[in-house]
Amino acid sequence: MSIQNDNLLNNEGEFQYKGHSFYILYPNSTKTIEQLTEYEVILIFASHPEFASFTIRKLRGYKDPQMYLKPIYFLKPSNDSNNYLNTISDGTIYNLSQLDALIPSIEEILTTNSKVYINNTISYESELIMKMLSFNFTRGRKQINPIPYMLSAINFCYPGLSSSFGYTEENKVFEILDLAESEGLISSSFYDKTHYCSKCNNGALYYRSVCPKCSSSNSETEDIVHHFRCGYVGPISDYKNEIDDSLFCPKCNKNLRHIGVDYDKPSALHTCNSCSNKFQDFEVKAKCMNCEYDNEIEYLIEKEIKKYTITNKGESAILYGYVAMQKEIEEIIGTVKFELFNKMTKFEIERMKYSKHQSFVALLNLKNTNELITKVGRSHQRELIKDIIMTVRNSIKPFDIISFRSLSTFVFSINEENEETALKTVYELSNLLNFLITDNVPDFDAKFEFDFLVLNTHEHYKKQLDRLIQNYE
Numbered sequence: 001m002s003i004q005n006d007n008l009l010n011n012e013g014e015f016q017y018k019g020h021s022f023y024i025l026y027p028n029s030t031k032t033i034e035q036l037t038e039y040e041v042i043l044i045f046a047s048h049p050e051f052a053s054f055t056i057r058k059l060r061g062y063k064d065p066q067m068y069l070k071p072i073y074f075l076k077p078s079n080d081s082n083n084y085l086n087t088i089s090d091g092t093i094y095n096l097s098q099l100d101a102l103i104p105s106i107e108e109i110l111t112t113n114s115k116v117y118i119n120n121t122i123s124y125e126s127e128l129i130m131k132m133l134s135f136n137f138t139r140g141r142k143q144i145n146p147i148p149y150m151l152s153a154i155n156f157c158y159p160g161l162s163s164s165f166g167y168t169e170e171n172k173v174f175e176i177l178d179l180a181e182s183e184g185l186i187s188s189s190f191y192d193k194t195h196y197c198s199k200c201n202n203g204a205l206y207y208r209s210v211c212p213k214c215s216s217s218n219s220e221t222e223d224i225v226h227h228f229r230c231g232y233v234g235p236i237s238d239y240k241n242e243i244d245d246s247l248f249c250p251k252c253n254k255n256l257r258h259i260g261v262d263y264d265k266p267s268a269l270h271t272c273n274s275c276s277n278k279f280q281d282f283e284v285k286a287k288c289m290n291c292e293y294d295n296e297i298e299y300l301i302e303k304e305i306k307k308y309t310i311t312n313k314g315e316s317a318i319l320y321g322y323v324a325m326q327k328e329i330e331e332i333i334g335t336v337k338f339e340l341f342n343k344m345t346k347f348e349i350e351r352m353k354y355s356k357h358q359s360f361v362a363l364l365n366l367k368n369t370n371e372l373i374t375k376v377g378r379s380h381q382r383e384l385i386k387d388i389i390m391t392v393r394n395s396i397k398p399f400d401i402i403s404f405r406s407l408s409t410f411v412f413s414i415n416e417e418n419e420e421t422a423l424k425t426v427y428e429l430s431n432l433l434n435f436l437i438t439d440n441v442p443d444f445d446a447k448f449e450f451d452f453l454v455l456n457t458h459e460h461y462k463k464q465l466d467r468l469i470q471n472y473e
C-alpha cells in the first residue's frame, strides 16, 4: 500500500495503515484533544517549529492517559532537532513512506501502554507522579533526566512531567519530584546546579556588569598604566597625546615603548556614563527576563538539579496502581474506596427490596479542580479536601458513605430518605461548600455540579452508578 499526501489532505489527515488508525495534526486542524484521543497514533505536521513544540507539549501535558501515553511522532520537512521535544515525542519521520519503519515501535508502545495500571488518584500530585512514571516507563526509560530547554522557565524539562505545567507554574516540578522521591517511587543523584530569580523563581537571567553606585551598565573602561621608571600610576589617557599613538609619562616625560619592560597595565578604571562614578570593579547583576527584577548575584536562589531513577516501588506502582497516598487520605478523612462504594450500593439495593424505602446516590463534581489546586498549593490542599469531606459528613447520616471517583468527583450515599429531603440535603450542601471554598480561597469561583441518582431495585447496581458517573469521567 502506498500513501498519497493529497489523499490524506482530502479526509483531514485521517487514515488507516497496517491495522492502526492515524491522524496527521495540521496547524489548521479543528479537532479537539478529546476527538484526537480516538486515534491510535498522532503525527504532528511540524513544518512550523512553534506549532510543533506547542502541540507536543500540549498533548503530553493533557490529563488523560489515553492522550499522554499515545504514540506521537513528528512529520517534518527538515531535520531541525531539539533534544527535549525529541524525547517527549516518539520520533520523527520526514515523509510518509517511512511509516513502515514506525510500525514495530508503535506496536511496542501500544503493548507497553496496556500494561500500565490507570487508577483514579485522589490527589493532583499523585496524578502527576503517575503520569511521569508511566510515560517514561512506556518509553523504556528507567532514568528520568532533566533536559536543557530554552522555553522552560527553569531551564530544564523533565519528560512526562514538565509539560503538565504552564510557564509560570513550572518550578512546581521540583515539588512533585521531591514528593515522588519521598514516597520512594524514584531515587535521585546530582546532575547540575543552577540559579533562579529571587522574586519569581525564573531561570531566564541575563548577566550585566554595572556601576556599583547606580547599577547602570553604560560605562567606559580605560586601562590603568604603571610607569616602572618613576612609579607613576594613572589612566592611559594621561599618557596620550593628540599627535600620534606614542605614550609619554605625565610625571617624568619619558616615552613608554614596551609593555612589560617600560610599563604594565595593573588594572582598569571604569567611568559610569550615567552618574560619572569612577570605579575599578564592576558589580555583576542578574536581570530576570520574566519579571525584570535586577538580582544581586549573592541573593539568587541556588538550586540543585537532580536526575532520577524509577525504583522497584515506582515500577510496581506503574503496573499495579498507586495506592499509598490515596490510602493515606482515606485514613485521614474517612472516605471509602470506590470499589467498596460499589459493593455498599449493591447491598443497599438488596435492602431496599425488603424494606421498601428509598435511597439515593449523589455526585459532586468541582469542574475547576486544577485551578483550585494551583491556587491553594500543596500544603493547604489536603486541609481543604478534609474540610470539604467534613462538611459533607456533617450533612449526611452516620451510615451514609463518601467515596472519591477522581480528584474532582466524589459520590456519597443518602440512604433511607424521602426524595424531597435528599434533594434538600444536596441543595444545602452545595451552598455550604460554596461558602467554605469562598472563605478559604477568596478570589476563586468554585464551579460545583451536583447530580443525583434515585436507586431502583430492578436495574443492576453498576448500570445505575455508571449512568450517574459517565458524564464526569
Ligand SMILES: [Zn+2]
Pocket: 211, 212, 213, 214, 215, 216, 272, 273, 274, 275, 276, 277
Ligand atoms: Zn553610575
Ligand SMILES: [Zn+2]
Pocket: 227, 229, 230, 231, 232, 249, 250, 251, 252, 253, 254
Ligand atoms: Zn614616569
Ligand SMILES: [Zn+2]
Pocket: 197, 198, 199, 200, 201, 202, 288, 289, 290, 291, 292, 293
Ligand atoms: Zn524574576
